[in-house]
Amino acid sequence: MKISAYAAPSAGAPLEPTTIERRDLRSHDILIDIKFSGICHTDIHQGREEWGQAIFPMVPGHEIAGVVTDVGSAVTKFKVGDHAGVGCFVDSCRECEHCKAGLEQYCQGHISVTYNGREADKETPTYGGYSTAIVVDENYSLTIPAGLGLDVAAPLMCAGITMYSPLHRWGAGPGVRVGIVGLGGLGHMGVKIAHAMGADVTLISHSPHKEADALRLGADHFLLSSDKEAMKAARSTFDLIINTVSAKLDLDRYMSLLALDATMVMVGIPEEALSLRTFTLIAARRSLAGSNIGGIKETQDMLDFCAEHGLGSDVEIIDAQEINSAWERVINSDVKYRFVIDASTI
Numbered sequence: 001m002k003i004s005a006y007a008a009p010s011a012g013a014p015l016e017p018t019t020i021e022r023r024d025l026r027s028h029d030i031l032i033d034i035k036f037s038g039i040c041h042t043d044i045h046q047g048r049e050e051w052g053q054a055i056f057p058m059v060p061g062h063e064i065a066g067v068v069t070d071v072g073s074a075v076t077k078f079k080v081g082d083h084a085g086v087g088c089f090v091d092s093c094r095e096c097e098h099c100k101a102g103l104e105q106y107c108q109g110h111i112s113v114t115y116n117g118r119e120a121d122k123e124t125p126t127y128g129g130y131s132t133a134i135v136v137d138e139n140y141s142l143t144i145p146a147g148l149g150l151d152v153a154a155p156l157m158c159a160g161i162t163m164y165s166p167l168h169r170w171g172a173g174p175g176v177r178v179g180i181v182g183l184g185g186l187g188h189m190g191v192k193i194a195h196a197m198g199a200d201v202t203l204i205s206h207s208p209h210k211e212a213d214a215l216r217l218g219a220d221h222f223l224l225s226s227d228k229e230a231m232k233a234a235r236s237t238f239d240l241i242i243n244t245v246s247a248k249l250d251l252d253r254y255m256s257l258l259a260l261d262a263t264m265v266m267v268g269i270p271e272e273a274l275s276l277r278t279f280t281l282i283a284a285r286r287s288l289a290g291s292n293i294g295g296i297k298e299t300q301d302m303l304d305f306c307a308e309h310g311l312g313s314d315v316e317i318i319d320a321q322e323i324n325s326a327w328e329r330v331i332n333s334d335v336k337y338r339f340v341i342d343a344s345t346i
């Protein structure tokens, strides 16, 4: 089936309209008519080859929400008319210990990321959500609960789960002082989810004008990272920090905010390597960790949690013609707080 899409023809080139082929439905596949597709900073990193060699033409997009319009003969989890989502991967080896444990994002075999990847045959390129339809195995699709609008649900497929997973694993909850660094697509969902989990939430930002929004979204406190006095006063006061920053930053300044035995989890992936003074770690037995999206089951748990707590993303809906300018605005930290493409304009 030929469908419309937006693709980057080569690294760093502007995205332009194109057509791509979607496969015929296999027995466990569903066909999703895409309604909305979020713009993640990862799309930009990969579209510009900031993380190494990528596959072109590239149809980015791994925050997909839509309606099921056809199902394969053996599908049991979806029926026509259901609201379905697709996140950052569309297949994995299904056999390694991590896949078996529902941690497909850490698959030790071949994982098929939603775009800039290869299908299970390790040859056919995958194309993502900046398109009008996608064919996905039902076992790698999510059910979007009733009550969550498809536009505000789309960014949960990456931004939502990327924050929910470490907050859950490192025990965010009542009495836990959580810092979220960066109020962008990931950060604003981190604030909302950590607040809903009952944590005491501080948004740590390099943008002074974001304070009011941070508090409105659920933060209890706002810490401006350029305010030397405030940063000094906040030293050793956090139990957990989730760092979403997409650019190079001074890790020691942020690690120093952690209390004894506390952890900073990196989810932002800057192009350049970061450095850290060992002294910053040993001074309070601090830990530095990382976390990558979430597995299918945990992503479904996150969607159910968000539906239960009435949490969606704060979105700016755009036409496909605005994708290139939206990318520029994301780079300038100028988005409130996720761009979502209206797929009917593709």
Ligand code: NAP
Residues within 6 Å of the ligand: 039, 040, 041, 042, 045, 158, 159, 162, 181, 182, 183, 184, 185, 186, 187, 204, 205, 206, 207, 210, 244, 245, 246, 247, 248, 249, 266, 267, 268, 269, 270, 291, 292, 293, 330, 331, 333, 335, 337
């Ligand atoms: P985003 O919307 O651009 O948000 C990033 C935020 O970082 C900005 O809003 C800004 O917040 C802050 N920031 C940007 N430049 C900065 C600088 N020079 N110094 C300090 N702070 C800065 O991006 P996103 O879509 O949330 O993605 C964030 C990062 O996470 C990207 O690197 C992306 O690739 C990565 N990511 C990782 C995973 C994973 O599984 N680990 C999943 C998705 C995305 P303030 O203005 O508030 O400071």
Ligand code: ZN
Residues within 6 Å of the ligand: 040, 041, 042, 043, 062, 088, 158, 159
């Ligand atoms: Zn993403």
Ligand code: ZN
Residues within 6 Å of the ligand: 092, 093, 094, 095, 096, 097, 098, 099, 100, 104, 106, 107, 108, 109, 110
């Ligand atoms: Zn695997």
